[in-house]
Amino acid sequence: MNDTSANPLRPNFRAQPFWNPTHIPAHEVGQPIARMDLNECPFPPSPKVIAAITAAASGLNRYPDGTCPALTEVLSKRLDIPAEQLCYGGGSTQLLTSIAEISVAPGDELLSPELIWRRFSGVFNVVAANHVSVPNRPDGGIDIEPLLAAISKNTRLLVVLTPNNPTGMMLSQAELVRLAEQTPDNVLLFIDEAYFEFAAHAGGADAVEILKNRKGPWVVTRTFSKAYALAGLRLGYAVCSSEEIANALRLVTSTFNLTGVAEAAVLAALDDTDYTNMILSTNAVERERISRGLQQQGFSPMPSVTNFVGVDVGKPAGRVVAEMRERGVRIATFGFESAGSCIRVSTGTAEDTDAFLAALPQAIAAI
Ligand SMILES: Cc1ncc(COP(=O)(O)O)c(C=O)c1O
Incomplete structure (x- = not known):
């Protein structure tokens, strides 16, 4: 039964893990969280x-x-x-x-x-x-x-x-x-x-x-x-x-x-162009605040034009993400070994930016 040729799946689909980026573990349900990991818009639809x-x-x-x-x-x-x-x-x-x-x-x-x-x-x-x-x-x-x-x-x-x-x-x-x-x-x-x-x-x-x-x-x-x-x-x-x-x-x-x-x-x-323009200009303000805050903490964020910012924080990104999550802020890694100390943080509300900038030095110090 160990003969993999008996597996009807194409070889590239056999024994593949699946990672669900939107999964929220039971202990986090209902907890206040700054959701800055999926490049979402922080505002509801118009x-x-x-x-x-x-x-x-x-x-x-x-x-x-x-x-x-x-x-x-x-x-x-x-x-x-x-x-x-x-x-x-x-x-x-x-x-x-x-x-x-x-x-x-x-x-x-x-x-x-x-x-x-x-x-x-x-x-x-x-x-x-x-x-x-x-x-x-x-x-x-x-x-x-x-x-x-x-x-x-x-x-x-x-x-x-x-x-x-x-x-x-x-x-x-x-x-x-x-x-x-x-x-x-x-x-x-x-x-x-x-x-x-x-x-x-x-x-x-x-x-x-x-x-x-x-x-x-x-x-x-x-x-x-x-x-x-x-x-x-x-x-x-x-x-x-x-x-x-x-x-x-x-x-x-x-x-x-x-x-x-x-x-x-x-x-x-x-x-509803007014609403979209509100989203775009609010995003630009928060992106700038995140970038400037990172610079003030001694980092060199990449020059983003999007609703997220990439930055090398010099520590294993997976550990930084986990420490940030402990502090109520969800961010992402770059997802690659070759970019192992780079994190990606999505823009959110002004409160999300504050939470991110406050938690980052603590997360890094904990590693
Ligand atoms: C580069 C890129 N392409 C596509 C998508 C997917 O967007 P959609 O929600 O339209 O599937 C994303 C979402 O994060 C993305 O970052």
């Missing part, structure tokens, strides 16, 4: 969004139209992209896996920078790809030239996040143009822009606008989880360079992966 959700709830007896026709009409106009080239996922997380599935067969090469959101290791595992990762620059930024140089004849997919998670740093317009122009036409260039709205608020580039000029295939994903305060609703979208790519994604994401309530909520959120 009142207009909640009203739209309530109104849409009466239609829940019907299957939704997963092509989100009303939302597609709005996004198509805003982005100046044909409607057929837009598709949706249960959060952009679902799309990340689907993008790998439509492009990479087992043994094909998939290329990315080394510092990348830890969820991607699960994505890469699904397709059993040969994952080639290229070291980031010493400052944590994505090193574009070595990344382009690492493209081989076997590369099918190039994955780049801007702004990147866990560093919070974004690529410049020139770097994105270089990626768009130099990635060969037989490689799918995938840009994850989950933090796009924060980057735009900080004056950053727009990958969709840049990639429109690319000859080869591309996909950009964005989400309503962050700047629109809708992480619990699960709706993200992909902007694709062709209907063929969007249809391939639609095939693997399934027809009924979304809810009509989510589409109604997102339409209301896109309309």
Whole structure:
């Protein structure tokens, strides 16, 4: 019975652990906690969004139209992209896996920078790809030239996040143009822009606008989880360079992966620009307070434009996270051995920032 060939699972799925990032242990339930580990929005959705959700709830007896026709009409106009080239996922997380599935067969090469959101290791595992990762620059930024140089004849997919998670740093317009122009036409260039709205608020580039000029295939994903305060609703979208790519994604994401309530909520959120602007400007204030506080404690936080800050605190990150949790503040590690003393702290309310800055020196002293 120990013969693993009798296991019907594909080899890359056998005996895999599963880590649930939202799990709250029983002893923490009901305890006051600063939730600064998942890059969530600390504010509830806008009142207009909640009203739209309530109104849409009466239609829940019907299957939704997963092509989100009303939302597609709005996004198509805003982005100046044909409607057929837009598709949706249960959060952009679902799309990340689907993008790998439509492009990479087992043994094909998939290329990315080394510092990348830890969820991607699960994505890469699904397709059993040969994952080639290229070291980031010493400052944590994505090193574009070595990344382009690492493209081989076997590369099918190039994955780049801007702004990147866990560093919070974004690529410049020139770097994105270089990626768009130099990635060969037989490689799918995938840009994850989950933090796009924060980057735009900080004056950053727009990958969709840049990639429109690319000859080869591309996909950009964005989400309503962050700047629109809708992480619990699960709706993200992909902007694709062709209907063929969007249809391939639609095939693997399934027809009924979304809810009509989510589409109604997102339409209301896109309309409530005052509320989104409040979220973006409050976030910028707290991000700055976190960064300045870290500097005052002698650290050098990475120059984030997002709703989180990465910083090397010089102590094993897992231990720092555990000590902070003991003190009622949840933060995250970078999720990589090679970034072993780097932590990632999400922006929250002003009180969350205070709690984080007060607890950090104690946590570090306890190690
Ligand atoms: C880089 C990146 N991409 C995608 C996501 C997933 O967002 P969603 O809630 O749309 O699945 C996250 C969430 O933290 C992220 O950091």
